[in-house]
Amino acid sequence: MNNIITILQIVLPIVIIILILLQERSAGLSSLWGGDGGGFYQTRRGLERWVFIATIVCAVLLAAVSIWRLIL
Numbered sequence: 001m002n003n004i005i006t007i008l009q010i011v012l013p014i015v016i017i018i019l020i021l022l023q024e025r026s027a028g029l030s031s032l033w034g035g036d037g038g039g040f041y042q043t044r045r046g047l048e049r050w051v052f053i054a055t056i057v058c059a060v061l062l063a064a065v066s067i068w069r070l071i072l
Helices: 002-022 028-033 047-071
Strands: none
Touching: 002 047
16 A cells, blocks of 8 residues: 555656646746737637646645645
């Protein structure tokens, strides 16, 4: 069981990094540092929405696994 938690703590951050790098560059605060913001709000659709939600889910899972490991 301890090995599974350790593997999850290694794999989840790697997945989070990949998902963040896949997100659109002009979304959010990146336009402040030279990204092409375009000056309008755009909703996430399709694959971009899936990547955004998957990033949040992976971050929550990483937090839960880390807290679980602290308790054990």
